[in-house]
Every structure is written in structure tokens, then in C-alpha cells.
Amino acid sequence: MEIESIRKEVLSCRKCELWKTRTNPVFGEGNNNAEIMFVGEAPGFNEDKTGRPFCGKAGKILDELLCSY
Numbered sequence: 001m002e003i004e005s006i007r008k009e010v011l012s013c014r015k016c017e018l019w020k021t022r023t024n025p026v027f028g029e030g031n032n033n034a035e036i037m038f039v040g041e042a043p044g045f046n047e048d049k050t051g052r053p054f055c056g057k058a059g060k061i062l063d064e065l066l067c068s069y
Helices: 005-013 046-050 057-067
Strands: none
Touching: 046 057
16 A cells, blocks of 8 residues: 555544544654654644644654754
């Protein structure tokens, strides 16, 4: 399955009750051919509001950590 097909499925998913309490599904972003992937536990408040992963406080810490190398 191509990544765009998966994204569309996630955006309209109703397979469990979580869709009732979320504002925006958080799919992911970045290079589809990257050699590494970061997977978060669950979207936080900021991620739910924006639909973007790692955009809250934990994302800032992750960015700082990655930039320090």
C-alpha cells in the first residue's frame, strides 16, 4: 500500500472509538525513504490540535537532542 493511500485511510478511519475524541488525526511527516523513523506513544494536546507529530514540548526536546549531535 502506498503511503498516500495509508494517509487517506487514517484521515477517515472510524475503526475504533478514538475518532470521537480527537480533533485531527496525526499521521506523520518526513522523507518516505528515510533510513530511520521516530514513533511516538500517542499524540498530545498540541499534536491533536495541529495534526502534526512532535510539535509540543516533547517535540522541542527531541529537536534539541537531535541538533546536539
